[in-house]
Amino acid sequence: MNNKEISVIGLGSMGVTIARLYLEQGYKVTVWNRTAQKADALVAKGAVLARSAAEAVRAAQVAVMCVYDYRAAEAILAMEGVAAAMDGRLLVQLTTGSPSDARDAELWAHRQGATYLEGAIQAAPDQMGQPDTPILMSGAQAVFREAEALLKVLGGGTVYLGETASAAAAMDLATLSTIYGTLLGFMHGARIAEHEGFDVAEFGRIVAGIMPTFAAFLQHEGSVIQSGDFKISQSPMRISVEATQRILQTAEDSGINTEFPAFAAGLFKRADAAGLGGEEIAALIKLLR
Numbered sequence: 241m242n243n244k245e246i247s248v249i250g251l252g253s254m255g256v257t258i259a260r261l262y263l264e265q266g267y268k269v270t271v272w273n274r275t276a277q278k279a280d281a282l283v284a285k286g287a288v289l290a291r292s293a294a295e296a297v298r299a300a301q302v303a304v305m306c307v308y309d310y311r312a313a314e315a316i317l318a319m320e321g322v323a324a325a326m327d328g329r330l331l332v333q334l335t336t337g338s339p340s341d342a343r344d345a346e347l348w349a350h351r352q353g354a355t356y357l358e359g360a361i362q363a364a365p366d367q368m369g370q371p372d373t374p375i376l377m378s379g380a381q382a383v384f385r386e387a388e389a390l391l392k393v394l395g396g397g398t399v400y401l402g403e404t405a406s407a408a409a410a411m412d413l414a415t416l417s418t419i420y421g422t423l424l425g426f427m428h429g430a431r432i433a434e435h436e437g438f439d440v441a442e443f444g445r446i447v448a449g450i451m452p453t454f455a456a457f458l459q460h461e462g463s464v465i466q467s468g469d470f471k472i473s474q475s476p477m478r479i480s481v482e483a484t485q486r487i488l489q490t491a492e493d494s495g496i497n498t499e500f501p502a503f504a505a506g507l508f509k510r511a512d513a514a515g516l517g518g519e520e521i522a523a524l525i526k527l528l529r
C-alpha cells in the first residue's frame with residue numbers, strides 16, 4: 241500500500257474533498273461517480289476518470305468509497321464487474337451507516353476476497369485533511385496498520401476502534417445521539433431565554449462557555465458506566481430529578497412547549513422511583529438497560 245495509488249468512488253462534497261486531498265499528496269487518483277461530470281474539476285487537477293465502478297476498483301489496490309448512504313453503496317457494489325474486481329483489494333467504506341450495514345459490508349467484501357475497513361467521518365468537507373480531523377476507523381488490525389499512512393491523508397485525528405468492523409458506525413451513532421440530545425435541550429433552553437425576554441445569542445455564548453466542563457463531565461460519566469461503580473462521585477441523581485422537574489414546572493407555568501422537559505423529567509422520576517436517586521447520575525443507564 242506504499243505505491244500511492246488510490247481509487248475514490250463517489251464524488252459528492254465529501255468524495256471530491258477526499259480525492260483532492262490524495263491528489264495534493266501526489267497520489268495517482270482514479271475516480272468514479274454515477275454523475276460523471278462531477279469529476280471534471282478533479283480530472284483537470286490530474287485525476288483519472290474510470291468508465292465504470294469496476295474499472296475504478298481495478299485501477300488501485302485500495303478503493304475508498306464515500307456515497308450518500310449504504311443503499312447507494314450497495315447499488316454501486318452490485319454493478320457489473322465490481323465484485324470480481326474486489327478480489328485481493330482493500331475496500332475502505334467511508335459512507336455513513338449503521339452497525340449492521342458495516343457488518344454486512346465486511347461480510348460482502350470478505351466473500352469477494354477483499355479486505356475491509358469501516359470509517360466514520362466526524363467532520364465537514366472543509367475540515368478534512370487537518371492534523372486533528374476526527375475519523376473513526378474499525379476492521380482487522382493488520383489491515384488498518386497497513387492502510388494507516390494512507391488514512392492519515394484524510395485527517396490526523398484517526399481513531400482506531402478495533403477489529404470489529406461495526407465499531408466505527410456504532411461509535412458514530414452514539415456520538416450523534418449525544419449531539420441530538422444536547423441539541424434538543426439547547427432548543428428548549430433557547431425557548432426559555434426567548435420567552436423570558438432575554439438575548440438568545442447571549443444564551444448561546446453561555447452554553448459555549450460551559451462546554452469544555454460539560455465534555456469532561458460526560459467523559460467522567462462514561463467511565464463510571466464502564467466501571468460499574470455508581471456510588472456518588474460527581475453528581476447525585478437526585479439533583480437532576482429535581483432540576484428536570486423544575487424545568488418542566490417552569491414550562492407548564494409559562495405555557496411554553498413541554499415536550500423535552502416532560503421526557504427528561506419523566507425518565508429521572510422513574511429512576512428515582514427505582515431507587516437510583518442516591519447514586520451517581522450515570523446510574524440512569526440502568527433504567528435504559
Ligand SMILES: NC(=O)c1ccc[n+]([C@@H]2O[C@H](COP(=O)([O-])OP(=O)(O)OC[C@H]3O[C@@H](n4cnc5c(N)ncnc54)[C@H](OP(=O)(O)O)[C@@H]3O)[C@@H](O)[C@H]2O)c1
Nearest residue numbers: 250251252253254255274275307308312335336361363364
Ligand atoms: N458532507 C458532510 O458534511 C459529511 C460529514 C461527515 C460524513 N459524511 C458522509 O459522507 C457520505 C457522503 O456525503 P456527501 O456530503 O459527499 O454527500 P452528497 O454530496 O449528497 O453526495 C452523495 C454521493 O452519493 C452518490 N449517490 C447517491 N445515491 C446514489 C445511488 N443510488 N447510486 C450511486 N451513487 C449514488 C452521489 O452520486 P451523484 O453525484 O450521481 O448524485 C454522490 O456521489 C455520507 O454517508 C455522509 O453521511 C458527510
